[in-house]
Amino acid sequence: MIGTSGRNGFLFCSDPLRPARPDPQFAGEVEAARAAGGRIALLDHDALLAGDPAGAVARVARDSGPYWYRGWMIPSARYAELEAALGTRGCTLLTDAAGYRRAHELPGWYEEFAALTPRSVWCPVAPGAPPPTADELARLAAPLGPGPGIVKDFVKSRKHEWHEACYVPDLVDRERLASVVGRFMELQGSFLAGGLVVRSFEPFVAGGEARVWWVDGEAVLVTAHPDTPGPVSVPGAAPWREAVGRLGLRWVTTDLALREDAVWRVVEVGDGQVSGLPAGAEAEVLFAALAGADPR
Numbered sequence: 342m343i344g345t346s347g348r349n350g351f352l353f354c355s356d357p358l359r360p361a362r363p364d365p366q367f368a369g370e371v372e373a374a375r376a377a378g379g380r381i382a383l384l385d386h387d388a389l390l391a392g393d394p395a396g397a398v399a400r401v402a403r404d405s406g407p408y409w410y411r412g413w414m415i416p417s418a419r420y421a422e423l424e425a426a427l428g429t430r431g432c433t434l435l436t437d438a439a440g441y442r443r444a445h446e447l448p449g450w451y452e453e454f455a456a457l458t459p460r461s462v463w464c465p466v467a468p469g470a471p472p473p474t475a476d477e478l479a480r481l482a483a484p485l486g487p488g489p490g491i492v493k494d495f496v497k498s499r500k501h502e503w504h505e506a507c508y509v510p511d512l513v514d515r516e517r518l519a520s521v522v523g524r525f526m527e528l529q530g531s532f533l534a535g536g537l538v539v540r541s542f543e544p545f546v547a548g549g550e551a552r553v554w555w556v557d558g559e560a561v562l563v564t565a566h567p568d569t570p571g572p573v574s575v576p577g578a579a580p581w582r583e584a585v586g587r588l589g590l591r592w593v594t595t596d597l598a599l600r601e602d603a604v605w606r607v608v609e610v611g612d613g614q615v616s617g618l619p620a621g622a623e624a625e626v627l628f629a630a631l632a633g634a635d636p637r
Contacts, residue, residue, distance in 0.1 A: 348632040349435060350380035350405065352427075354412030357387055360400070370411060373624035377632035380405065384423070386413050394419075394426035406432030407636050409592065410614040414496075416534065417442040435636065436591055436614060444593045444612035446495035446535050453587040454595075457580070458607040459543050460485055463495065465536035472526045473537065475519040482512045482539045489542035490518075492525050495535030499525055512539065543606060549599030551575045554613060554627055558586045561630040566596055567617040575605060592631065 351374045354364040363371045363383060371381060382401045389397035401408075406427065415423065421438035436444075443449030448463055462481050464473065473481065482490065490512040491498060499506040506525040509518050518539075526533060550566035551573040560578035565571055581595050584607075592613035597605050618624060 348378040348380070349634060349636055350382055350408040351628075351631070352382050352384050352401065352408040352410045352412075352434075354386040355383040355400070360385060364412065367412065370618065370624050370628065373628040374411075374632065376625060377628040379628065379632040380408075382408060384410070384412065386415075389415065389419055389423055392422075394422040395429070397423065398426045398430060398432075401427065401430055401432060404431035407435050408432060409435050409631055412615070414615045415441075417445055420445075435634070436612065440590045441612050441614070443588070444590050444610060445615070447493075447538050447610075448495060448535070450588055450593075450610040453584045454581075454607050454610060457584060460541040461538055463536055463538040466494075466526070466533065468529075468531045468533040472519070472523045475515045478518050478522055478539075479513075479515050481537075482518060485512055485539065485541050487511060487513045491540050491542055492518075492521050493538045493540070494525075494529060494533050495538060497529075497532075497534060499528055502528060508542065509539075512541075544601045545598040545606070545608075546601060550608075551597045552616065552619075553578060553581065553595045553597065554616075555585050555593050555595065556613075556627075556630045557591055557634055558582065559630075562623060562627045564622040565619050567619045580605070581607060591634070 353367050353371055356362045356364050374381060382405065385397040420441045424434050424438045427434060447461060451461055462484055464481055488511065490509045491507050492509065506521060506528050509521050512518060522537065548569050548571065550569045552564050552566050553560050554562040560582065563573065563575060565573045575597060585593060585595065594611045594613050594616040595607050596609040596611065598608045600606050
C-alpha cells in the first residue's frame with residue numbers, strides 16, 4: 342500500500358512492466374486520489390484476468406480497506422473473484438460484486454432507465470456459443486417493431502465496425518439482423534459479455550455526448566465522453582437523478598447523447614470504477630467526493 346489515510350482507499354491497476362508502481366495510464370488520477378487523502382493500493386490486472394485473484398491482490402496490505410477499484414474493465418465474474426480475494430485479506434470493495442454487475446451490464450440498469458434510453462431487448466448467450474437462429478432473433482426483436490436498430494452485448498458494441506457488426510437498417514429484415522448478429526459474435530469471440538442486446542436506433546447529433554459522474558446519488562462531475570472530447574453543455578442533472586437513485590448504486594456514470602429533436606437521452610450506464618475519465622477533466626473534484634464518501 343502506498344501511503345496511509347483515514348479516508349477511503351483506491352485500488353489502482355499496477356504497471357505491467359513495473360508492478361510496484363501504478364499503471365501510467367492512471368497517473369493523473371492517482372495524484373488526484375492522493376491529494377484527496379485516499380490510500381493507494383495496487384492490483385495486478387493481468388493476474389486477475391488470468392484466473393489468479395490471490396496473486397492479483399498480493400500487494401494489498403491486510404485489513405487496509407475499504408477500497409474503490411479504479412482501472413481497466415473487469416468481467417463481472419472476475420470482479421466477484423476480486424471481491425472474494427480481498428475479503429481473505431480483510432479488505433472490502435465499496436462497490437460489491439452484485440452492484441458492479443448491475444451497473445456494468447445493460448440488463449441490470451435498464452428497468453430504472455427505460456423511459457430515458459432507447460428501447461432494448463436481450464437474451465443470454467455464452468462466449469463461443471452459436472448465434473441465435475434467424476427465427477429466434479426475429480422473436481427477440483419483435484417488441485421493438487420495424488425500423489433501425491443496433492446490436493451489442495451486455496457491455497460493449499462494435500460501433501467501429503458499424504455496418505457489418507452493429508447497425509441494422511430495419512429490424513424486421515431477418516437476414517440482415519442475423520448477418521449483423523453473426524458477425525458481431527464472431528468478432529467478440531471469447532470477449533462476449535453476458536449475452537446479446539438489440540436496441541432501437543435513435544438519431545443523435547454528432548459530437549453531442551456527455552458523461553455524468555454520480556457518487557451516492559449526487560452528480561459530482563460532468564465531462565465529455567472520452568470518444569468525443571471537447572466542451573459539453575447539458576441541462577441540470579435532475580432528469581436522471583431519480584433513475585440513478587432508484588438504481589441505488591454508489592459510483593456510476595450515465596452517458597448522454599443529444600437526440601436530433603434536442604432531447605438528451607441516456608445511451609449507457611456504467612460502473613464508475615471502470616468508466617474512462619477524459620483528459621483534462623477535473624479529477625480532483627471526483628476523487629475528493631469518493632475519498633470522503635461514507636465507507637459503509
